[in-house]
Amino acid sequence: MRTKIINLARRTDRWNIxxxxxxxxxxxxxERFDAIDGGSVAYLGFNQSMHFALENEGEVLLLxxxxxxxxxxxxxxxxxxxxxxxxxxxxxxATLKSPIQRYSDRLYRISDAWTSHAIxxxxxxxxxxxxxxxxxxxxxxxxxxxxxxxxxxxxFIIYPMLAVxxxxxxxxxxxxTYYGIEASxxxxx
Numbered sequence: 031m032r033t034k035i036i037n038l039a040r041r042t043d044r045w046n047i048x049x050x051x052x053x054x055x056x057x058x059x060x061e062r063f064d065a066i067d068g069g070s071v072a073y074l075g076f077n078q079s080m081h082f083a084l085e086n087e088g089e090v091l092l093l094x095x096x097x098x099x100x101x102x103x104x105x106x107x108x109x110x111x112x113x114x115x116x117x118x119x120x121x122x123x124a125t126l127k128s129p130i131q132r133y134s135d136r137l138y139r140i141s142d143a144w145t146s147h148a149i150x151x152x153x154x155x156x157x158x159x160x161x162x163x164x165x166x167x168x169x170x171x172x173x174x175x176x177x178x179x180x181x182x183x184x185x186f187i188i189y190p191m192l193a194v195x196x197x198x199x200x201x202x203x204x205x206x207t208y209y210g211i212e213a214s215x216x217x218x219x
Contacts, residue, residue, distance in 0.1 A: 031057070031089065031090075031091055031150070032087070032088070032089065032090045032091065033052070033057050033059065033060035033061070033090070033091040033093065034060065034061055034062075034063040034083050034090060034091070034092055034093070035048055035049075035052065035060055035061070035062055035063065035093045035094075036063045036065045036079050036080070036083055036092065036093070036094055036095060037062050037063070037064070037065055037095040038064075038065040038067060038095075039064060039065075040067075041095060044095040044096060045062065045095060047095075047196075048093070048095045048096070048097060051097065051098060051099060052093065052097075052099075054099065054102075055099040055101075055102055055103055056102050056103030056104070057091075057103060060093075063079065063083045063092075065079040066078040066079045066082070073170045074165065074166065076170065076171060077163075077165035077166070077167075077170065077171050078165045078166075080092070080146065080163075080165070080171045081159075081160060081163055081165040081171070084151065084156045084157075084159055084160040085160055087151070087153075087156040087157075087160070088153040088156065089150070089151065089152055089153050089156070090150075090151050090156055091148070091149070091150045091151075092146070092148075092149055092151065093147065093148050094146065094148070094195065096147065096195050096196040097122075097147045097148050097193050097194075097195065097196070098193060098194050098195065098196045099148075099192065099193050100123070100190070100191060100192055100193060100194065101192050105136075105188065105192055106122070106150075106188065106192060108136055109136040109137055109188045109189075109192075110150070112133075112134040112135065112136050112137050113137065113186060114184065116154075116184055117155070117184045117186060118151070118152050118154055118155030118158065118179075118183035118184045118185060119149055119150070119151055119152070119155045119159075119175075119179065119180075119183060119184075119185040119186070120149065120150040120151075120152075120185075120186050120187070120188065121140060121143060121145075121148070121149050121185065121186065121187040121188070122147075122148035122149070122150070122187075122188055122191065122192040122193035123145065123147065123148060123187070123188075123191035123192060123193040123194050123195075124140065124143035124144060124145045124187055124191075125143065125145050126140070126142070126143050126187075126217035126218075127142040127143060127144060127176070127217075128142045128217060129217045129218075129219045130142075130143075130187070130217055130218060130219065131219060132189070132218075132219070133186060136188060136189055137186045137187070137188065137189060138186065138187050138189050138218060139184075139185065139186055140180055140186065140187045141180045141181065141185070142176060142180065143175075143176060143180065143185075143187065144172050144173070144175075144176050145172055145195060146171055146172050146175060147193060147194070147195045148192070148193040155179075155183055158179070158182075158183060159175075159179060162178065163178075163179075189218055190218075
């Protein structure tokens with residue numbers, strides 16, 4: 031599985047933490063995608079990074095450099111085996127904004143979830159997101175996924191969640207962040 035980790039060149043601190051995290055999860059073959067620095071409008075750099083990381087990709091796992099895994103690759107493979115043939119995006123974790131319904135033993139469908147720290151894109155899903163997301167539009171990528179991609183694509187999340195975002199400094203928001211992903215787990219019904 032092709033895996034890209036999005037990382038700003040100046041955030042060597044995050045790179046040094048995420049590499050052992052990804053290896054502990056069970057992935058040894060990955061590449062660093064040089065994130066685009068958005069300067070004073072940091073989320074525009076994030077948008078461009080996510081957009082261009084999907085360019086000319088088939089199935090790809092995109093990870094942000096603050097991902098923390100809550101299991102190993104075996105859980106991913108088991109969940110992936112339950113996906114329908116026409117799946118598009120498989121979230122490892124997310125901030126669930128509303129209750130979601132079970133699809134199978136290890137999967138739920140999502141249509142109102144936020145975050146993009148660990149998403150597996152199918153060939154079709156990667157192409158759709160690359161072609162339809164405009165990184166300069168003004169909407170942060172996570173919100174576009176929630177309001178557009180999750181409406182038009184077959185999007186799923188692994189249950190129980192397989193990854194969260196680490197608490198810490200966000201270059202996008204310019205402050206320490208805690209996403210509270212674990213707390214949204216009560217929306218699995």
